[in-house]
Amino acid sequence: MKAIWNGAVIAQSDDTVVLEGNHYFPEGSLNRDFVTFSNHHTTCAWKGQASYYSLLVNGEMNTDAAWFYPDPKSGAENIKGHVAFWKGVKIEP
Numbered sequence: 001m002k003a004i005w006n007g008a009v010i011a012q013s014d015d016t017v018v019l020e021g022n023h024y025f026p027e028g029s030l031n032r033d034f035v036t037f038s039n040h041h042t043t044c045a046w047k048g049q050a051s052y053y054s055l056l057v058n059g060e061m062n063t064d065a066a067w068f069y070p071d072p073k074s075g076a077e078n079i080k081g082h083v084a085f086w087k088g089v090k091i092e093p
Contacts, residue, residue, distance in 0.1 A: 001025070005065065005089040006057040010034050017078050023091050024082035027068065040064045047076040053083070062087055 001023050003011040013029040038052040040063075047069050055062040065087040072080050085091065 002092050003085045003089050004092060005034075005055055005062055005085075006060055008034055008057045010055060010057075010066070010085065010089060011083065017082055019076070019079055019084075022084040022086075024068075024079045024084045027081050027083055030066075030083060035066065036061075038064050042067075044069075046073060047079070048073040055089070062089070065089055 001013060001016045002009050003025060010031055011025040011029045013025050016023040016025050034055050034057050035053045036056045038054045040052040042050045044050060048071060050067045050069055052064040053066040055065045066083050066085050068083045069076065069079055
């Protein structure tokens, strides 16, 4: 699977975890050239607190376009160390 935004492959892996219709990519599969800091956080009742990354590709910023759970709650452990995408990031085989 590939996560693509603004013409760039943000992440690529044959080993994603699918949860609630989202592909969670192993953190090691991220192309760090395009990933930048975000201090945004949200909370999911059953997964816990999510942290975010923003994407910067070809001078364009996609704020908070990737999320991950650094310490997921019991029942969501399979997404620890994985990152999912939204905000226009295309997930393709």
